[in-house]
Amino acid sequence: MSEQTTLAVLNDYPREKYNVLAPATVTQVTPWHQITVSQVTIDTDPRGMDVYPVAGKLALHKTALLRLADAAGIRFKLPQFERDPDDGSYDCYVTAEKQDPDGTWRQYPGSYRWDVTERVAQVKAPTSAEGIADIKMIRKFSMQRAETGALSRAVRNIIQLEAAYSAADLRKPFIVARVTFNPWSDPLVANVVRQALATKLAANVSLLRGDDGNGDEDLEAQPVRRGPTPQQVEAARKILALVSGDENPAGQEVVNGHVSHEVEPTKKTDPEPTNGSTDKGSTSPATEKKNLRPLAPERVRGLVRWKAQWVKGEEGDYSDAHRDVSGEPITDGQVIGVASLLGKAVARKGWTQVEMDRARHDVLDYILMVRSTKQLSKREARAMIEWLGAAGEDGSIAGLHPDAAAEVNAILALVQVENGQAALPLEQAEAAGEDEDRLPF
Numbered sequence: 231m232s233e234q235t236t237l238a239v240l241n242d243y244p245r246e247k248y249n250v251l252a253p254a255t256v257t258q259v260t261p262w263h264q265i266t267v268s269q270v271t272i273d274t275d276p277r278g279m280d281v282y283p284v285a286g287k288l289a290l291h292k293t294a295l296l297r298l299a300d301a302a303g304i305r306f307k308l309p310q311f312e313r314d315p316d317d318g319s320y321d322c323y324v325t326a327e328k329q330d331p332d333g334t335w336r337q338y339p340g341s342y343r344w345d346v347t348e349r350v351a352q353v354k355a356p357t358s359a360e361g362i363a364d365i366k367m368i369r370k371f372s373m374q375r376a377e378t379g380a381l382s383r384a385v386r387n388i389i390q391l392e393a394a395y396s397a398a399d400l401r402k403p404f405i406v407a408r409v410t411f412n413p414w415s416d417p418l419v420a421n422v423v424r425q426a427l428a429t430k431l432a433a434n435v436s437l438l439r440g441d442d443g444n445g446d447e448d449l450e451a452q453p454v455r456r457g458p459t460p461q462q463v464e465a466a467r468k469i470l471a472l473v474s475g476d477e478n479p480a481g482q483e484v485v486n487g488h489v490s491h492e493v494e495p496t497k498k499t500d501p502e503p504t505n506g507s508t509d510k511g512s513t514s515p516a517t518e519k520k521n522l523r524p525l526a527p528e529r530v531r532g533l534v535r536w537k538a539q540w541v542k543g544e545e546g547d548y549s550d551a552h553r554d555v556s557g558e559p560i561t562d563g564q565v566i567g568v569a570s571l572l573g574k575a576v577a578r579k580g581w582t583q584v585e586m587d588r589a590r591h592d593v594l595d596y597i598l599m600v601r602s603t604k605q606l607s608k609r610e611a612r613a614m615i616e617w618l619g620a621a622g623e624d625g626s627i628a629g630l631h632p633d634a635a636a637e638v639n640a641i642l643a644l645v646q647v648e649n650g651q652a653a654l655p656l657e658q659a660e661a662a663g664e665d666e667d668r669l670p671f
Contacts, residue, residue, distance in 0.1 A: 340384025
């Protein structure tokens with residue numbers, strides 16, 4: 231595609247009707263690439279989840295920023311946070327990555343400081359009931375505000391995004407242009423790609439069929455198989471390991487490449503009590519799981535963060551905890567497992583896929599402050615699966631836990647309250663981390 235054709239694609243969207251976003255470095259693309267255009271709409275109601283007022287304009291919230299970044303093919307590394315112990319201010323550092331047409335990944339850093347002292351000083355009538363509520367919100371969501379600012383700066387380094395817009399401008403759809411690989415315009419390249427896809431497909435079929443991958447077995451000469459082949463058993467074991475994030479999820483002994491079912495799984499020790507008791511586990515958590523669920527949203531958030539080994543702050547309910555960025559990244563199997571379970575938990579009759587995706591992202595944002603499953607760490611994904619999944623008799627995940635959907639409903643209701651009411655009574659929040667020796671999941 232020539233430079234003239236590239237510009238013609240963008241010129242199909244006049245600036246008076248659209249907000250056109252494109253990488254600043256795009257001038258022309260090779261014949262093997264093309265310009266792909268996505269349209270993203272923004273909810274201009276400040277009571278919603280996409281924008282918030284600032285200096286007479288509307289700035290994009292984290293939810294809207296991530297939708298635009300996803301349309302532009304931008305991905306993010308795990309954000310890093312630094313907390314000021316004096317006033318609770320947060321510094322957030324984000325690295326955005328975008329792939330060039332030649333396959334090179336470029337990094338674009340973004341940082342932002344949410345200064346609590348400065349924000350509190352700007353509150354009018356700080357001793358009034360409304361002022362006290364505003365100050366509580368400033369302190370409670372300081373970490374999220376810092377992350378939103380850092381994300382905004384990183385994205386603005388890549389696409390032509392402004393810091394704030396008028397309501398009239400935001401009503402115009404955003405047109406996001408990105409360069410994508412298009413081998414089909416060149417017959418030679420297209421044949422190479424087809425051969426590569428065919429080879430990969432043949433390997434997958436061989437794995438399902440259970441042969442050695444050569445594809446030349448005489449099927450009529452083979453005996454009828456009454457059970458799974460050793461290759462299929464091993465493949466199933468690997469899939470289970472991927473979903474749980476553990477190479478040996480059941481704690482079983484592996485002998486000569488096969489799983490020995492005679493070895494019992496290693497039992498977890500009870501965590502030390504946090505309520506001052508000296509009893510370190512006279513009662514097994516497994517005996518106390520029956521009547522503890524469904525849990526309040528703050529309790530779910532606290533336990534998932536605790537299981538994911540977040541760094542605890544001053545609050546006992548882990549509401550001000552922050553992530554441990556040294557953890558391993560999520561595995562491919564965990565991505566599938568978390569997305570599947572969470573998708574079932576938010577599924578509603580009459581909802582569109584966009585509404586269910588937004589609900590799923592809201593749950594992730596409330597619990598672990600991410601908007602995408604791929605942004606989770608390995609420990610965070612395991613904690614999410616333990617919360618959402620129902621354990622089968624063999625210890626594997628047998629489906630969605632019957633109480634998980636009710637807990638997700640409560641989280642979504644709380645998210646709507648927090649986004650629609652500035653004066654949320656924070657005193658009613660339950661201390662979710664104060665009784666962690668009684669584990670409901």
